[in-house]
Amino acid sequence: MLETCQQFQSGDITKDRYTIVEQIGGGLYSAIFKGICKNQTASQHVAIKFQNITLDCPQLTNEILILQALADCKHFAQIYGQGIHKKYKFVAMELLGPSLHDLVNRKIPNKFCLHSILKFGVQAIDALQALHKIGFIHRDLKPSNFVIGSTVETSSKIYLIGFGISQQLNIKDGNIIKPSTKDSYQVAFRYASINAHLGKEFGRNDDLMSLIYILVELYTGSLPWANVNNPDEVLRLKEQYQDGSLLAFMPPEFKQFEDHILSLDYTTEPDYQLITSILFETY
Known part of the structure; x- marks a missing residue:
């Protein structure tokens, strides 16, 4: 998603917690970035997926719903946070290989x-x-x-x-x-x-x-x-x-x-x- 790639750059901070490192994937409706999540005691690498809030498509909502329901299952990524940043919905989740x-x-x-x-x-x-x-x-x-x-x-x-x-x-x-x-x-x-x-x-x-x-x-x-x-x-x-x-x-x-x-x-x-x-x- 070209617009999303232009909107976010390495070093950008989302919700005062997630620092963008680099883009690692994406599709027609979303873009995925590697990021760093910082809290009071430590920091960890995460994947951050962004989707334009104006798009009439359920992809990100679908994903959040499913991952939340499967939070205790070992074969699914853990969600760390979600919200809205600029014109985009986002979800921060476990960074996978x-x-x-x-x-x-x-x-x-x-x-x-x-x-x-x-x-x-x-x-x-x-x-x-x-x-x-x-x-x-x-x-x-x-x-x-x-x-x-x-x-x-x-x-x-x-x-x-x-x-x-x-x-x-x-x-x-x-x-x-x-x-x-x-x-x-x-x-x-x-x-x-x-x-x-x-x-x-x-x-x-x-x-x-x-x-x-x-x-x-x-x-x-x-x-x-x-x-x-x-x-x-x-x-x-x-x-x-x-x-x-x-x-x-x-x-x-x-x-x-x-x-x-x-x-x-x-x-x-x-x-x-x-x-x-x-x-x-x-x-």
């Missing part, structure tokens, strides 16, 4: 070993179960939305980020009800489920199917539709590979993982313990 996308692309052959994939998968399932438990679907799972911690102690811990288009499950009187309207999914289709291509409402099963695509890509180095830009052709390939052939180079236990996901619909709760046990059996 590089994403899986960054890590896998650091050296050839751009893929992870089986042990790393399984370790990631178990933590990803744990994170998704926590998110789903509070009634939200992520809807935008991809390697760049899984990151590791920024310290030695947290460098092996997986964090889930990127809640800009997350949505609440359709719950009525305590029951999950299949929505009657189509989903207006508008982001990249590389890791999206077949349901997303068809305009069906995202459910917990769709987050898990996205996770399978991510696991396959990180372990084998690619997906059959990786270089295809036409969404209809991507859909055709996903349907073609849904017969189990997508998992041809994965451990055989992954077929049970996929079969379980395909047995679910919007209203059915996934068996997270089953999926985790499948991954553990693969070790």
Whole structure:
């Protein structure tokens, strides 16, 4: 977001507490800076996300709501503060490390070993179960939305980020009800489920199917539709590979993982313990 980059410079102080160091990321609606939070006894590095207050988009509000609800879960960033500075809403949160996308692309052959994939998968399932438990679907799972911690102690811990288009499950009187309207999914289709291509409402099963695509890509180095830009052709390939052939180079236990996901619909709760046990059996 160019305007935000121009508004904030290194050394700027937000709310007399957060000193901006440098920009480390951003998107269409927001910009993220590395900063230093100072209090009476110590200082620590933080991530500060800014969003123009005049924009009619729920991304930052969504993120704050979710992170506050998951404050006690180890796979989500901690929030340190929030407010308004100049024309911008901001949230200061735990500074995290590089994403899986960054890590896998650091050296050839751009893929992870089986042990790393399984370790990631178990933590990803744990994170998704926590998110789903509070009634939200992520809807935008991809390697760049899984990151590791920024310290030695947290460098092996997986964090889930990127809640800009997350949505609440359709719950009525305590029951999950299949929505009657189509989903207006508008982001990249590389890791999206077949349901997303068809305009069906995202459910917990769709987050898990996205996770399978991510696991396959990180372990084998690619997906059959990786270089295809036409969404209809991507859909055709996903349907073609849904017969189990997508998992041809994965451990055989992954077929049970996929079969379980395909047995679910919007209203059915996934068996997270089953999926985790499948991954553990693969070790």
